[in-house]
Amino acid sequence: MRFTARAAALLFAAASALVMSSNAALSVRTVHAEPVEAEEIEFNIERYGVNRVVDFETVIEYDDTMYSDETEVVSEGVTGLYIDKMSAVFYGGELVKAELDDTVAVTEVEPRLLRVGTLPGSRADSRGYYIWPVEGVITSYFGTRSVSVGSSNHRGIDIGVPKGTAIAAADSGDVIFAGWASGYGNFVKIRHDNGDITCYGHLSKISVSEGDRVIQGDKIGEAGSTGVSTGSHLHFEIRDGGVTAVNPLNILPEEY
Numbered sequence: 001m002r003f004t005a006r007a008a009a010l011l012f013a014a015a016s017a018l019v020m021s022s023n024a025a026l027s028v029r030t031v032h033a034e035p036v037e038a039e040e041i042e043f044n045i046e047r048y049g050v051n052r053v054v055d056f057e058t059v060i061e062y063d064d065t066m067y068s069d070e071t072e073v074v075s076e077g078v079t080g081l082y083i084d085k086m087s088a089v090f091y092g093g094e095l096v097k098a099e100l101d102d103t104v105a106v107t108e109v110e111p112r113l114l115r116v117g118t119l120p121g122s123r124a125d126s127r128g129y130y131i132w133p134v135e136g137v138i139t140s141y142f143g144t145r146s147v148s149v150g151s152s153n154h155r156g157i158d159i160g161v162p163k164g165t166a167i168a169a170a171d172s173g174d175v176i177f178a179g180w181a182s183g184y185g186n187f188v189k190i191r192h193d194n195g196d197i198t199c200y201g202h203l204s205k206i207s208v209s210e211g212d213r214v215i216q217g218d219k220i221g222e223a224g225s226t227g228v229s230t231g232s233h234l235h236f237e238i239r240d241g242g243v244t245a246v247n248p249l250n251i252l253p254e255e256y
């Protein structure tokens with residue numbers, strides 16, 4: 001848009017003025033004025049857009065089911081991009097005012113949402129209690145037994161499950177053995193923070209390596225019938241203090 005001051009001045013000179021009379025009645029008086037010589041001053045309005053970047057904020061949500069070293073990104077933040085539509089008025093080349101007319105969102109800003117645990121300790125710490133490594137039927141109990149295959153003093157329990165069934169770590173701990181062991185076949189031993197060791201025998205597949213830290217419930221392998229075994233099952237032991245095999249049924253929860 002472009003006007004000149006000259007045009008504006010001429011327009012004014014020819015205008016009629018409205019005047020209020022003393023008795024409040026409206027009267028119209030025409031004022032004739034001589035055209036005024038005015039300097040030509042440029043008056044213009046410029047419209048433009050300004051890109052505006054808005055950084056996202058991080059919002060933290062606390063969760064008492066997670067450990068204090070656990071953090072979960074619920075949603076990644078999105079940086080906002082906006083265009084501020086401005087109009088600037090120049091008079092004689094000088095900026096008189098700039099106004100924001102409208103804002104258009106190219107990308108709406110979205111916060112980054114973090115979930116942070118508040119449980120004391122670490123996720124990798126042993127919980128101090130055991131879960132069932134697999135759900136199944138007990139096919140052989142702890143203690144003395146008469147068998148044609150395997151030990152007559154059974155140091156654990158056998159849980160009958162199909163080959164390939166996932167076997168879980170009964171508690172968090174360090175994998176201190178993962179490999180072949182006489183009688184046990186594919187065998188995994190985990191030492192827990194209290195010194196107890198849990199053992200998992202006859203696996204068809206081992207999914208961990210010696211030195212791994214596993215979390216309670218993590219898959220450590222798959223059930224099978226390797227070693228001295230008559231059918232697919234998990235042989236599970238709990239060794240108190242890492243030495244004395246104890247009856248897992250006295251320690252595991254009553255139900256899976």
Ligand SMILES: [Zn+2]
Nearest residue numbers: 156157158235
């Ligand atoms: Zn067994």
